[in-house]
Amino acid sequence: MLRRCSASRYLLVLIVFPLITAIYWLSTIGRLPKIMSKPQHHTLAPVSTTLADFLATTKAQYLKDVRSGNGKAEGWTVVMGNEAGDLDSLASSVAFSWLRTHVSNQPTISLIQMNGEDLNLRAENMYALSLAGVSRPKDDLLFISDLSEFHPFPSSKFALVDHNRLAPIFVPAEFPSIVAVVDHHADEGLYEDTADPRLIAPSGSCASHVFTLLEAAKSEPPPELATLLLSAILIDTDGLKPGGKAIDIDRKAAAFLAPKSTIASLLQSQGFVSSNDTASTASADSLFKSGVIQSLTEDLSTKKNDVFHLGPRDLLRRDYKEYDFTLSWHASKPTVRAGLSTVPVKLRDWAVDGKLEAEGEAWMKERGLHILGVLTAYRGAKKGKRKREMAWIVRTDSPPSYSSPDGDEFDFDVLAERLWGGLETDQILEAKEHKKFANGTIKSVKKSFPHLRVRVYTQNPQATRKVTAPALKAIVETLGVNGTV
Ligand SMILES: [Mn+2]
Structure with missing residues (x-):
């Protein structure tokens, strides 16, 4: 008995442990080149969960109020981008909900006009969200599919970003009231008496208009939110390309957001943003030329155009x-x-x-x-x-x-x-x-x-x-x- 036991211990120490160790090391060899050749991109910047926490908390609170069925959901403002669900709509609605919640003290939830499952159709959105520290967007963001069981629509106060007419599918119990419109599409002339702000003007990206509101409110967005807005502006303006879709307001917004975003330290290390002046804004021209901005733009548009697997x-x-x-x-x-x-x-x-x-x-x-x-x-x-x-x-x-x-x-x-x-x-x-x-x-x-x-x-x-x-x-x-x- 004693001999068998020590023999098995012998087996364990001399054969099994070295074998497991060897297998482990062999398995890392295949992974090593990948780890080492990982491009030194902006993804390396430390990302906090400030924005993700804000989104998850607001979503949980809103759904709780909706489910309680005691009219509490009527106290909320629902802010939506347009039904195409592009990055501009996503970033603009998230930023507007943050602004209205923190600056105006009005509980505001961003609603993404798509089913949660369809977020995969937009790889660029997933990518920008991950850069902004939102690693579980399907859990943290509120989608149409999260509210499909509630009829009539549980809230009647709306803010519209990146479009300026409430989609006909939103039929609340009370007459809908549009409390804000921020957009860069053709103005349909609606909600002039109720929307405040009502900001509809040309721009490459609606996110630039939302930035204008943040600036007017002297509100400092968390770096993750700045990254999200900046990503939308870059993808909509081809990285601020001169002669492209960017107009002055986009350049101004990007120049202001970049030094406040999660890629700020990379821009500093490349000399595009001065490190000793936190209020400094980068010049839009130099931003366009910066390798960090160019690679971020390229990553986003590569993801956006990588749709060949879709039927x-x-x-x-x-x-x-x-x-x-x-x-x-x-x-x-x-x-x-x-x-x-x-x-x-x-x-x-x-x-x-x-x-x-x-x-x-x-x-x-x-x-x-x-x-x-x-x-x-x-x-x-x-x-x-x-x-x-x-x-x-x-x-x-x-x-x-x-x-x-x-x-x-x-x-x-x-x-x-x-x-x-x-x-x-x-x-x-x-x-x-x-x-x-x-x-x-x-x-x-x-x-x-x-x-x-x-x-x-x-x-x-x-x-x-x-x-x-x-x-x-x-x-x-x-x-x-x-x-x-
Ligand atoms: Mn847009």
Whole structure:
């Protein structure tokens, strides 16, 4: 007995332990090069959980008040970005909720207009959030899916950032009150009596306007929040590229935020920000040239454009906005619904052989759309030039609800013709017939998709959805130039 026991101890000490140690060391060899070659990026800056704590605490408190069902949720302001859920919307709503909570002492929660599960469709958002110390965004942020069980919508006080019309899905028990609007899209002229602030003006990024409010309130954002806002500005302005989308307000905001962000020490070490003057702002020109800013911009846009693993359905819904238009030129003034998907991949790479039509039709049915515009933005293979296509689908088999005095069916071909004419003559869009897919991505659209009308164009590479959406509204809603239908 004694001998067996000491023999097994012998076995343990001499064979098993060295074996385990050897296996462990062997396993690290494979990992070593990865650890050592890790790029010396801004991710190395120490990141605190200040912002994550704020988000998690507010979310828990808000959900508690919502569930209590005693009207406490009515004391909250819900701040939302737009439904496309891009980084600008995310950063602007989070920053506004922080500002209103801390500076105005008004409990304010940011609501992300997407399902929590869909956050994965936006790798750049996940990345910017991780830089801002929000490592579990699905837990810490409030999503539409967190509130899907509550009808009517539990709060009626709203602040809108990065859009300026409350989406029709928000139907609270009380009449909704819009207490603030901060945006850089075309002003729809709403909520002028209730919104304070009501700041709607051009800028590369809405986050720059939110910064203006922080500055006006003399409020010092935590470094993580500064990083989040800065990331939004960089991705929207191509890293403040001169001659690009950045205007003065974006440059000013970035120059102010960068030295207060989590990448400040890296900027200091590169000499772009003076270290002895905390109130100093970097000059926007030198910021654009700084390696830290350039690599952050590149990381963000690489993540944003890394969507090749996504199928057509995810590409169509990942950066998507929806609009209702009333046809003032039609005797019965019916309402039609249109959707605009921005896709960072050219049609040839995902929409050929009728995929555009089949997946487009499926998405239109899911959303109840009459019109779908697919706006692609990508860089040309040869010189890396920016390019844009737009594919349009009109569905003819789902008439809008209205009562026609003479019982006529709604004629979608009239609407389609009107749309093609309007697009082709628009001065800014500069639509040209697509060389490959002018009438769809499959030869026999008429045969395979008899209910669809399809046109595909190439267009002005500078004109984003911010241009296309109001152009579409004007074309669909109002009378043609000649007063014809
Ligand atoms: Mn925006």
